[in-house]
Amino acid sequence: MGEEAVEFSVEKVAEDCKQSTVDVGDRTYVIGRSDDDSKSSIIIKILEKLTQTWVVPTVLGTQPTLTESQSAIPVNDEKILIIEKGVPLNESIWFLEIDTPFVKQQRKIKGTEVVSWSKGVIGVGQKPVVISGPSGVGKGTLIAKLMKDYPSKFGFSVSHTTRSPREKEIDGVHYHFTERSKIEKDISEGKFLEFAHVHGNIYGTSIEAVESVTDEGKRCILDIDVQGARSVRASSLEAIFIFVCPPSFEELEKRLRARGTETEEQIQKRLRNARAELDQSNSPGLFDHLLVNDDLETCYENLKQLLSLDDDQEDSDDLFIKDGKQTASFCIVSKHDSEILLQPEPNEAKNGATSLLALDLSSLSGGAPGRTRGLKIRSINSF
Numbered sequence: 001m002g003e004e005a006v007e008f009s010v011e012k013v014a015e016d017c018k019q020s021t022v023d024v025g026d027r028t029y030v031i032g033r034s035d036d037d038s039k040s041s042i043i044i045k046i047l048e049k050l051t052q053t054w055v056v057p058t059v060l061g062t063q064p065t066l067t068e069s070q071s072a073i074p075v076n077d078e079k080i081l082i083i084e085k086g087v088p089l090n091e092s093i094w095f096l097e098i099d100t101p102f103v104k105q106q107r108k109i110k111g112t113e114v115v116s117w118s119k120g121v122i123g124v125g126q127k128p129v130v131i132s133g134p135s136g137v138g139k140g141t142l143i144a145k146l147m148k149d150y151p152s153k154f155g156f157s158v159s160h161t162t163r164s165p166r167e168k169e170i171d172g173v174h175y176h177f178t179e180r181s182k183i184e185k186d187i188s189e190g191k192f193l194e195f196a197h198v199h200g201n202i203y204g205t206s207i208e209a210v211e212s213v214t215d216e217g218k219r220c221i222l223d224i225d226v227q228g229a230r231s232v233r234a235s236s237l238e239a240i241f242i243f244v245c246p247p248s249f250e251e252l253e254k255r256l257r258a259r260g261t262e263t264e265e266q267i268q269k270r271l272r273n274a275r276a277e278l279d280q281s282n283s284p285g286l287f288d289h290l291l292v293n294d295d296l297e298t299c300y301e302n303l304k305q306l307l308s309l310d311d312d313q314e315d316s317d318d319l320f321i322k323d324g325k326q327t328a329s330f331c332i333v334s335k336h337d338s339e340i341l342l343q344p345e346p347n348e349a350k351n352g353a354t355s356l357l358a359l360d361l362s363s364l365s366g367g368a369p370g371r372t373r374g375l376k377i378r379s380i381n382s383f
């Protein structure tokens with residue numbers, strides 16, 4: 001995988017796939033469907049125009065579901081917009097990240113050319129909530145209450161871990177229990193938003209874990225340690241960060257022992273780590289809110305109050321969702337400043353879909369790598 005000079009001509013590429021070619025600076029990106037293997041996939045090739053050499057990049061992220069063809073246009077030096085033909089609009093918008101901060105970082109790590117797929121999502125969704133705190137402080141208990149009381153409002157980011165399941169823990173619900181070699185491979189392929197070595201095991205949040213919750217229209221809750229919170233802070237994901245403190249160290253130890261899920265050795269390790277985590281809770285710019293979990297009901301009420309205080313984005317999507325739910329298939333016509341003009345596919349026009357749409361890219365927001373949120377759509381008069 002990765003960067004390599006490939007001997008083929010533009011003519012050969014054209015034979016191999018139904019492709020779009022997009023010029024960005026000194027490069028031409030060829031994006032198309034390869035039909036030459038049984039598991040046909042989207043191929044990306046880059047022509048360095050100055051040297052006339054081809055590069056096959058490492059492609060990160062989940063690629064679009066294959067359709068017959070696509071239309072593509074550069075958004076800026078960082079991204080190419082791709083609209084897949086033959087699928088409803090809200091399923092069809094994709095970005096190929098060619099020089100975003102994430103791609104630059106991955107290029108450095110891998111030492112090869114890298115591009116990354118990112119699905120376009122209409123609207124912004126509510127900011128995810130990161131909850132950290134020492135083991136045994138009651139994070140899981142608070143989150144379980146929230147999920148039980150507001151099942152349609154909140155969704156839990158199911159982490160991956162290499163630790164063994166506890167009694168009553170269900171794979172895919174509490175964690176994705178996984179092998180070390182598998183998670184290490186997935187991390188190296190850029191599938192994780194963050195990961196950390198915690199109490200002797202690897203824990204990590206996959207991009208998909210967060211984005212699948214947000215895609216359902218729910219607010220995502222992450223239960224992760226302080227190292228993970230730091231990584232998320234440094235990522236493009238805009239979130240709220242809450243640290244849960246125990247009323248005292250003695251009470252923390254009591255709760256951890258009473259839970260009865262760890263050996264004495266593991267409890268000692270968790271308590272040592274707890275001291276370090278408590279020390280870091282005041283790191284400047286890390287946590288937005290500290291909550292003391294003394295009386296559970298009081299702490300839960302405070303948590304609820306905190307979350308509703310940050311509801312400024314609630315319902316802000318509704319303005320744009322209606323047009324995004326168009327079932328017709330569209331293709332790109334042109335670009336004017338930050339707006340891309342889309343028109344229905346010819347056969348859709350025959351079916352009565354005559355409205356042009358303007359896709360506004362001016363307020364694309366964070367989102368983890370894997371999703372580009374903040375797209376706005378408006379109808380333009382019939383032509």
Ligand SMILES: Nc1ncnc2c1ncn2[C@@H]1O[C@H](COP(=O)(O)OP(=O)(O)OP(=O)(O)O)[C@@H](O)[C@H]1O
Nearest residue numbers: 134135136137138139140141255259293294295296
């Ligand atoms: N306010 C509270 N008062 C007394 N006990 C509590 C309180 N909150 C939680 N507990 C109890 O403390 C124990 C630890 O809680 P919990 O498992 O939710 O902690 P946690 O922070 O999620 O731990 P970990 O990080 O190890 O997953 C549980 O037995 C829980 O019932």
Ligand SMILES: Nc1nc2c(ncn2[C@@H]2O[C@H](COP(=O)(O)O)[C@@H](O)[C@H]2O)c(=O)[nH]1
Nearest residue numbers: 135159195196198203204205223224225228
């Ligand atoms: N950095 C991350 N930390 C995580 C993640 N999932 C859970 N955790 C933290 O690990 C400890 C221990 O959890 P336990 O279930 O073994 O008791 C706790 O502090 C969690 O917050 C993750 O994806 N990333």
